[in-house]
Amino acid sequence: MGAIVYHTGGLLVDDGWIRIFGAGCERLPVSMPSWNKGKTIKEFGEKAPFWIIADDVIGGIYAINGGQLGKDLGNVYYFPMDSLEWESTEKSYSDFIWWCFAGDLEKYYEGFRWNGWREEIVNLPGDKAFSFYPFLSCEAKSIEDRHRESVHVNDLYSLFVGKTVK
Numbered sequence: 001m002g003a004i005v006y007h008t009g010g011l012l013v014d015d016g017w018i019r020i021f022g023a024g025c026e027r028l029p030v031s032m033p034s035w036n037k038g039k040t041i042k043e044f045g046e047k048a049p050f051w052i053i054a055d056d057v058i059g060g061i062y063a064i065n066g067g068q069l070g071k072d073l074g075n076v077y078y079f080p081m082d083s084l085e086w087e088s089t090e091k092s093y094s095d096f097i098w099w100c101f102a103g104d105l106e107k108y109y110e111g112f113r114w115n116g117w118r119e120e121i122v123n124l125p126g127d128k129a130f131s132f133y134p135f136l137s138c139e140a141k142s143i144e145d146r147h148r149e150s151v152h153v154n155d156l157y158s159l160f161v162g163k164t165v166k
Helices: 002-007 032-036 093-102 117-121 153-164
Strands: 010-013 018-021 050-056 061-065 076-079 087-091 128-133 147-152
Touching: 002 018, 010 093, 018 093, 032 050, 050 093, 076 093, 087 093, 128 153, 147 153
Parallel strands: none
Antiparallel strands: 010 018, 018 050, 050 061, 061 076, 076 087, 128 147
């Protein structure tokens, strides 16, 4: 984790579908520490209930469990926009990074990718994600039947994820 946080601006996986936070850069203007401050911690040095490490372009959040998400401290959890509940990936941070590059992301995100998604996200700023209407947590025939608009990730976090912090 230290190598990514201190020596990269972050990692864009699968043409930017998943954004793993590092120190921040022009393309990914969110650092891991700054993304967590005001969300999972008030001040640096505090123990966090979870530590946000990555997100995806459909508003999902990946976080390391600091104790609030389950008994498996240190494992990565995912907060998807369809269930709006934290789910264990049963992976450590290192395993999560490996999965991002070697796992079957097509299968994992099946049903959440629309025709032309690669071309649409290639220029999406790293601090924006897509908001869908109807929301992904609502029934709809397909991802193609939903209106999507890019919004700042803070808006999606505040609307959906922020309510999970105790």
